[in-house]
Amino acid sequence: MAVRLGDDxxxxxxxxxxGTIDFHExxxxxxxxxxxxxxxxxxxxxxxxxxxxxxxxxxEKRGVKVIGLSVDGLGSHKGWDGDIKDVTGHSLNYPLIAxxxxxxxxxxxxxxxxxxxxxTVRTVFVIxxxxxxxxNLTYPASxxxxxxxxxxxxxxxxLTANHxxxxxxxxKQGEDVIISPALSDDEATAAFPAGFEAxxxxxxxxxxxx
Ligand code: BEZ
Numbered sequence: 001m002a003v004r005l006g007d008d009x010x011x012x013x014x015x016x017x018x019g020t021i022d023f024h025e026x027x028x029x030x031x032x033x034x035x036x037x038x039x040x041x042x043x044x045x046x047x048x049x050x051x052x053x054x055x056x057x058x059x060e061k062r063g064v065k066v067i068g069l070s071v072d073g074l075g076s077h078k079g080w081d082g083d084i085k086d087v088t089g090h091s092l093n094y095p096l097i098a099x100x101x102x103x104x105x106x107x108x109x110x111x112x113x114x115x116x117x118x119x120t121v122r123t124v125f126v127i128x129x130x131x132x133x134x135x136n137l138t139y140p141a142s143x144x145x146x147x148x149x150x151x152x153x154x155x156x157x158x159l160t161a162n163h164x165x166x167x168x169x170x171x172k173q174g175e176d177v178i179i180s181p182a183l184s185d186d187e188a189t190a191a192f193p194a195g196f197e198a199x200x201x202x203x204x205x206x207x208x209x210x
Contacts (some may be wrong), residue, residue: 177207
């Protein structure tokens with residue numbers, strides 16, 4: 001059964017490069033990114049895992065805990081870390097789950113048999129402080145992910161969790177936002193003292209609330 005937006009992110013216990021992890025306990029009330037990669041000692045995955053490590057200050061700035069997963073074993077994960085450091089300049093600084101029995105991969109539907117019947121696809125789950133799934137992305141093995149885009153989405157998720165706004169196409173932190181259509185004009189005027197521009201009655205733009 002697929003894990004979809006708004007669902008509870010299922011809990012699990014798994015071995016990782018940072019010891020045994022109870023997912024919900026490890027996550028606490030933080031935001032979290034749970035991502036799978038197809039296989040250790042493969043080229044695209046090497047670049048991805050180094051990039052996630054390089055972005056540690058960005059995850060921390062947003063209060064996000066990151067955890068990776070593949071169906072390789074702990075020995076493989078730990079040996080591969082040296083290559084990740086050689087290639088990208090960054091060692092793993094987040095736990096990597098060794099899901100050899102595919103327990104977590106099955107729980108989160110990370111193996112797509114028509115793509116590959118044994119390896120996990122490149123899945124990303126962003127999970128909120130309430131343990132609900134806020135974002136689910138799936139990429140094929142041949143395409144490395146853009147983790148700047150995942151940070152951008154987290155910025156939008158965190159903003160829209162706290163304010164009655166939505167973010168337009170290609171929005172970035174600091175740019176104008178869209179007022180929720182659920183607010184009347186009077187309510188919008190009260191909620192956004194900077195005012196708004198109605199490009200259409202249903203599309204009202206305002207400064208990003210802080
Ligand atoms: C890669 O990371 O390059 C990769 C992983 C699995 C299959 C194909 C490519």
